[in-house]
Amino acid sequence: MxxxxxxxxxxxxxxxxxxxxxxxxxxxxxxxxxxxxxxxxxxxxxxxxxxxxxxxxxxxxxxxxxxxxxxxxxxxxVDIETIAPAYTNPVIFMYGGGFVIALAIEKWDLHRRIALNIIKMIGSESNRMILGILIATAGISMFVSNAATALMMLPVAVALINEVRDKSILEGENLKKFSKGILLTVAYSATIGGLATLVAAVPNALLAGIASSQLDREVTFAEWLFFAGPLALVMLIILYFYLTKVQFKVDKSDEKSGSMDFIEDELEDLGKFNSDEMKVAAVFLITVSLWILSPFIISIPFIPEPVGIFFEGLHDGTIAIFGAVMLFFLPSSKKGERILAWKDMKELPWGVLLLFGGGMSLAEAFGASGLNESIADVLGLLEGLGYIFILLLLVVFVLSITEILSNTAVSNLVLPLTVGLGIAVGVDPLPLMAAAALAAGSCYMLPVATPPNTAVFSAGYLTVGDMAKAGVWLNIISVIVITLAVYFWMPVIFEF
Incomplete structure (x- = not known):
């Protein structure tokens, strides 16, 4: 060679x-x-x-x-007829449809308008700016990939840093603390916001797919939101107070009042809320509403039978594809164009969909070949340990290796193993899968741990030490919050 x-x-x-x-x-x-x-x-x-x-x-x-x-x-x-369907699991279509809707949101700058208005509404004090960035970033990352959200919010955060520096609102050490705090807010809130929904983080969607194929259990968008949403909210509250009151506390006595001219200028550049943004927003709201409300519509006693049958067969993947397809039908204000065209699909992360298929095919092969039972026999040694202790060990293990490896690769490998672990210790594997998925999506210490971390580190304001010192405590807090949420809160939502 x-x-x-x-x-x-x-x-x-x-x-x-x-x-x-x-x-x-x-x-x-x-x-x-x-x-x-x-x-x-x-x-x-x-x-x-x-x-x-x-x-x-x-x-x-x-x-x-x-x-x-x-x-x-x-x-x-295992024969190909068994594992090939894993690459077309309905959850992959749910995630793919969510990607398409996110592309439309980004194409028509709806995400920037939402973010800028939130920051404008919150206020111009340094801590309020951080809070505004946190709310905007976490809210968007619930439905747009955390990597895309971080890349979109990074210029906004950098512009706020420049505004604070140029107008001498903060100086010296206080300016450094504010700069580091607001950048880490972008990274960490993008990561935490993604925990709340199935469509925002790869491990969550992979969990839903493996639960469907291996456990014959459909994890709906609404179920996961009601379980993981409060967990994410707790983490965001902790994140805000930790960054602004502990790790990067700004001396308020040295802070001068400032303006939000930058935000006003950005909004002025965007122009008025137009019909194209309105159409994208409408499709987005309809899709999310169907994701959240369809399980409840089925349980309404007086609902007509045909309507009930329709919603009973409505998978989250079907809803996502419906929203995505609608965007190709709707005309835009530009002559001869529609809200989305097929050329826009070159931006779709097709590779991530194949990653899903790879993880789900391995999970399918684990079950069909009998490997799950063999793993259960080996892991049977853990049966004597307490359930909550097993959860804790699993979260620590997954979170630790995800700091240095891709969370997609880690979740692809670990989630199938948790099925065998559940069999071994005699518990429902779903909580173990949830613990592993949430841990795989919760990495804060190193620039390479997540795409949001990498994005904000590239801005040049942070050192590896800054991220490691701030992230280690969030990792510890995540271990505790995830373990307690899975142990106490998950059984309430999922009724097992």
């Missing part, structure tokens, strides 16, 4: 390329048949290979996610 081709792979890539197949071979040839049968051995070997490639990235993550579709049927681990 010539030097040019060698440069196409880093040392990390080469390690993964060799280690992945090696782990597959070791698993297949060195685990005895009486310990693990042929089919689960194949599935476990492919899982280790895929996991290695997800971590070392010798090929793009979405490409790695297609490997189970090739190797598992080829080696007769």
């Amino acid at each position: 010539d030097s040019q081709s060698e440069k196409q792979y880093t040392v990390r890539n080469w390690i993964g390329l060799i280690l992945g197949p090696l782990l597959f071979a070791l698993t297949f040839f060195f685990i005895p048949q009486d310990i693990l049968a042929y089919e689960p051995r194949i599935v476990l070997g492919v899982t280790l290979l895929v996991a290695t490639y997800w971590v070392t990235e010798p090929v793009p993550l979405p490409v790695t996610s297609l490997i189970p579709l090739v190797l598992i049927p080829a080696f007769y681990g």
